[in-house]
Amino acid sequence: MTSSLTAAPFTPSAPDAQARAETKTAGRIGFVHQNDVFGMQGGIERYVSTILSFAGGRAALASPPASRGGAPHFAAPVRGPEAAPQWLRFLLGLFVRRRAFGAWLKAEAIGVLDYSRPEYALLAWMFPGKRVFTIHGTGPGPGHRAHRLLHDACCFLLPLLADRVQVVGRDPSGLPRPVRALLGSRLVHIDAWHDECFAPRPLPATDGGLKVFYAGRLAAQKNPELLFEILREAERTAPGAFEFHYFGSDYAAFVQAGLGDAVHDHGFLGPQALAEAIGACHFGLLCSAYGEGSPYILIESLACGRPFVVSALPTLTAAYEGKIGVRFVARQAAADFVAAMLDLARSIREGALDPDAVAAQVRAQAQSRAVPALLDALSRLEAPRPC
Structure with missing residues (x-):
């Protein structure tokens, strides 16, 4: 949609x-x-x-x-x-x-x-x-x-x-x-x-489902089948807990997977529009299986003060372990990702995450x-x- x-x-x-x-x-x-x-x-x-x-x-x-x-x-x-x-x-x-x-x-x-x-x-x-x-x-x-x-x-x-x-x-x-x-x-x-337009913004209201975004390609290394299963698992086990948003050019893949109505499609966004769209969400999701170097979307999201649920790939843990707002998932399993998302959602609702503190960690970049x-x-x- x-x-x-x-x-x-x-x-x-x-x-x-x-x-x-x-x-x-x-x-x-x-x-x-x-x-x-x-x-x-x-x-x-x-x-x-x-x-x-x-x-x-x-x-x-x-x-x-x-x-x-x-x-x-x-x-x-x-x-x-x-x-x-x-x-x-x-x-x-x-x-x-x-x-x-x-x-x-x-x-x-x-x-x-x-x-x-x-x-x-x-x-x-x-x-x-x-x-x-x-x-x-x-x-x-x-x-x-x-x-x-x-x-x-x-x-x-x-x-x-x-x-x-x-x-x-x-x-x-x-x-x-x-x-x-x-x-x-x-x-x-x-x-x-990150571009300077990626800067901390206040978190959106937490009434209703928290807004979760996925941005970029759905290439094999991004593990799209796991992403689709995460969406299905979230709907099965935590209906209404999340509202999913997609920023990118591969929305047709969600439609082919029967998830077109489960995802809000925003299309490919330039830096300023992407920064604003990230700021309107609560956190991001990345479930890549391999091949990640230093994903721009991860640092751009942190610069906006938005936390992230992400695969525990060695490259990513080496760069981001211990950073505020980054939740690693060790097992490539939909249930584990949904559990991490629910845990992060609780922290957000309790006011435990400060967007300025999240963004300060990547200011040097x-x-x-x-x-x-x-x-x-x-x-x-x-x-x-x-x-």
């Missing part, structure tokens, strides 16, 4: 003026990604779009034509059969336009290229400048053996090509162990950040602090610009 939420009034604070001004003084960094980073959901898209939105004149983007935004943009139409993976079709499109891409790099004075997956190593050697490869999550999951083999093979090119490999989150298992050893100090870890620091680190890699 479609729905609207009414959040508490909120005016986002502007990023620090000095930090924004400083982003315009360093060299330009190009980001290479196969999707529309402004109109699609996903951690990689959030990583790139938030950098581009904040970077001023320091960043540029190479992607399919659908992307937009203020940064310089090189459009590489995808090529190949529609059944092929998007990254491969984009890689073919970039190969076809490789001369134009090289000329664009020179015209835009781009000295550093940040590739969003190791498979781009197949093409990255063709282009000048320093090379960065960013690893999101832990690579192809179970059931994608051929892609995993290709992914790992491309990872073995990174010690030869990369000036820096950065893993978003704490889990480096997206890279084979020998590759990690060969990279040495070139391998670094970074955490997700605000975009105005984290993005300039990352851009500075990438700029320090910069090779002499082409003449």
Whole structure:
């Protein structure tokens, strides 16, 4: 079902003026990604779009034509059969336009290229400048053996090509162990950040069912079947205790599971609208089975002062164990998730959770602090610009 939420009034604070001004003084960094980073959901898209939105004149983007935004943009139409993976079709499109891409790099004075997956190593050697490869999550999951083999093979090119490999989150298992050893100090870890529009808001009223949200993709790693079972289990064992809201582009999956009427669909939301929608809910839910690095939705929710019920994956416990408002569920079982949700709901109704205290824990990961620091680190890699 479609729905609207009414959040508490909120005016986002502007990023620090000095930090924004400083982003315009360093060299330009190009980001290479196969999707529309402004109109699609996903951690990689959030990583790139938030950098581009904040970077001023320091960043540029190479992607399919659908992307937009203020940064310089090189459009590489995808090529190949529609059944092929998007990254491969984009890689073919970039190969076809490789001369134009090289000329664009020179015209835009781009000295550093940040590739969003190791498979781009197949093409990255063709282009000048320093090379960065960013690893999101832990690579192809179970059931994608051929892609995993290709992914790992491309990872073995990174010690030869990369000036820096950065893993978003704490889990480096997206890279084979020998590759990690060969990279040495070139391998670094970074955490997700949040836009300043994600800021603490008062909790909504607690009369009626508490509003629970799920945001983003329903890919295999997110364990959609468990998510559906959690919704059914909540209705069976605690009818009326929760009201479920979905922020994303995969609502059709709920309909196919027979849960279309059980979920309020809000569609894909940009940062400001997402912040307001999160603020109109009581807490979030994430039941991923594997592959999580540093989910943006988790830090964005905490920045809004909203607690979270989340799978106890090693990457997530390493980053968030002990944080106020984060409830881990050890077993991938619907009953365990519902029990954790009911326990969190009791704490909220009793006034035991302070949104400001929840948000204070991630203040250091605000975009105005984290993005300039990352851009500075990438700029320090910069090779002499082409003449």
